[in-house]
Amino acid sequence: MDTAAVEVVDLVKRYGATTAVSGLTFRARRGAVTALLGPNGAGKTSTIEVCEGFRRADGGSVRVLGLDPAADAAALKPRVGVMPQSGGVPTGARAAEWLRLMASFHATPVPPDLLLERMGLTSVSRTPFRRLSGGQQQRLSLACAVVGRPELVFLDEPTAGLDPQARMATWDLVAELREAGAAVILTTHHMEEAERLADHVVIIDRGAVVAEGTPADLAGGRREVCFSTAAPVDTGALRDALPAGSRISSARGAGGRHEYVIGTDDPAALGPEFLATVTAWCASAGVLAEDLRVRRRTLEDVFLELTGRELRES
Numbered sequence: 380m381d382t383a384a385v386e387v388v389d390l391v392k393r394y395g396a397t398t399a400v401s402g403l404t405f406r407a408r409r410g411a412v413t414a415l416l417g418p419n420g421a422g423k424t425s426t427i428e429v430c431e432g433f434r435r436a437d438g439g440s441v442r443v444l445g446l447d448p449a450a451d452a453a454a455l456k457p458r459v460g461v462m463p464q465s466g467g468v469p470t471g472a473r474a475a476e477w478l479r480l481m482a483s484f485h486a487t488p489v490p491p492d493l494l495l496e497r498m499g500l501t502s503v504s505r506t507p508f509r510r511l512s513g514g515q516q517q518r519l520s521l522a523c524a525v526v527g528r529p530e531l532v533f534l535d536e537p538t539a540g541l542d543p544q545a546r547m548a549t550w551d552l553v554a555e556l557r558e559a560g561a562a563v564i565l566t567t568h569h570m571e572e573a574e575r576l577a578d579h580v581v582i583i584d585r586g587a588v589v590a591e592g593t594p595a596d597l598a599g600g601r602r603e604v605c606f607s608t609a610a611p612v613d614t615g616a617l618r619d620a621l622p623a624g625s626r627i628s629s630a631r632g633a634g635g636r637h638e639y640v641i642g643t644d645d646p647a648a649l650g651p652e653f654l655a656t657v658t659a660w661c662a663s664a665g666v667l668a669e670d671l672r673v674r675r676r677t678l679e680d681v682f683l684e685l686t687g688r689e690l691r692e693s
């Protein structure tokens with residue numbers, strides 16, 4: 380039976396005059412990792428805080444494991460793991476003591492000492508939370524979220540600020556949760572994290588879903604031709620030489636170089652002949668196309684196209 384672990388329909392969340400979430404809809408499957416990906420202030424944290432039962436929705440409906448996260452909070456607590464952005468551990472609590480306490484609320488927890496070792500926290504097991512480094516606090520918070528072998532885990536930016544080793548350890552743990560059949564919902568603005576971990580990516584911008592799908596579906600498997608030159612090229616003339624539906628974007632790169640990216644509306648059109656047309660035009664125009672390559676579009680390309688490149692205030 381395809382029951383969603385989380386089902387959010389037309390969610391609205393406001394803070395006074397600010398509408399943080401405005402009609403957001405998505406489903407998260409069991410045994411899958413769902414990434415909510417969006418720029419700062421997109422509404423990711425507000426969305427999962429409603430799903431966690433920490434905040435009330437102002438509109439729409441949210442079902443978590445078939446239940447209402449606010450009204451059925453007590454029934455959901457033993458089944459759902461939460462790693463909030465702020466850590467969620469009392470500042471004076473010692474790492475191991477707190478993890479053991481969290482484990483004691485569950486029937487078949489992961490042995491806390493094993494989890495501390497896994498997360499590289501054994502040497503600081505007696506250290507109060509406030510004296511742990513930022514990365515150690517995050518790893519302890521993650522350990523607390525998973526110690527009860529939850530059916531569903533919410534991870535709010537689980538690897539923000541972690542070093543590469545800790546990030547890998549976190550990714551391994553997330554992959555194992557998924558293997559064990561849990562649903563994992565994480566927020567991130569790291570493309571690599573979404574690309575590597577997520578079965579389903581929900582791109583959120585200004586409180587609403589702007590695209591969703593597998594990372595490969597979102598990038599569309601599309602290819603682009605890229606090259607750079609010392610002097611600007613006549614992009615109008617180049618476009619005239621290319622098949623209809625071709626797009627050329629240009630930017631100034633390192634050292635003031637001119638960088639060009641050529642894409643097409645029709646993915647099948649970008650084959651060997653297309654590349655030959657580009658190089659033939661360059662030859663006829665006396666343009667030396669340096670660093671010429673054909674590359675696949677990434678999730679980051681799609682993300683920037685959908686959400687823009689300007690920096691947000693919030």
Ligand SMILES: Nc1ncnc2c1ncn2[C@@H]1O[C@H](COP(=O)(O)OP(=O)(O)OP(=O)(O)O)[C@@H](O)[C@H]1O
Nearest residue numbers: 394397399417418419420421422423424425426693
């Ligand atoms: N408690 C609050 N009171 C008032 N406004 C808030 C509150 N929490 C969030 N907001 C606002 O709601 C909007 C969405 O914030 P939210 O934290 O949900 O976004 P986010 O996508 O998680 O961002 P980030 O990636 O920066 O954590 C932002 O404009 C933010 O300033």
